[in-house]
Amino acid sequence: MKWIRLLFYLTIIITFSCSKEELECSNCTNISITKGMKISILGDSYSTFQEYLYPSTNRTYYPNAQTEVTEVTHTWWYQFISQNQLRLECNNSYSGSTVARKPSTKKDSFVERYPDLGNPNLGSAE
Structure with missing residues (x-):
């Protein structure tokens, strides 16, 4: 069941993480990024x-x-947020993360961290 939810969530993230240029292509129809x-x-x-x-x-x-990358303004996500006038809901990234792992106290895998992303309008998994 968790894998089905993860697959669904990652599909949503990929769908909603298109750039402005990609929003004009047929893969990302009816999606728009708006200020805020x-x-x-x-x-x-x-x-x-x-x-x-x-x-x-x-x-x-x-x-x-x-x-x-010595300042936050050098990161890809900060630049994307700034260029599109978005707000950062949550950055639950982890250096050394894995896609899936047995549950641990570190919560370093994508599977363990995805439920803690808040309530965003857009999501990005990289």
């Missing part, structure tokens, strides 16, 4: 940034002085 919509991020290390995660105990990769 809430977005939640379910990602791995590329979507982390210290002090922008929920829960705050999630392991982070950014900021990282060895990369060019």
Whole structure:
């Protein structure tokens, strides 16, 4: 049952995470991104940034002085949110995450974290 819910949820995320250009293609019909919509991020290390995660105990990769991502404005999701005038509902990304794992106290897998994304209008899984 959890796998069916996960598959459904990931389908919704993929459907609603199209860029403005993709919204004009036949794969993303009848979807529009409007100012003020809430977005939640379910990602791995590329979507982390210290002090922008929920829960705050999630392991982070950014900021990282060895990369060019040293400020939150350098992240892909911050730029997407800014360009589309969206609001971040929840960033439940985890550096070192897995797709699925036996339940653990770390809650580092996508399967364990997806229920904690809040109530967004849009979602993105990467």
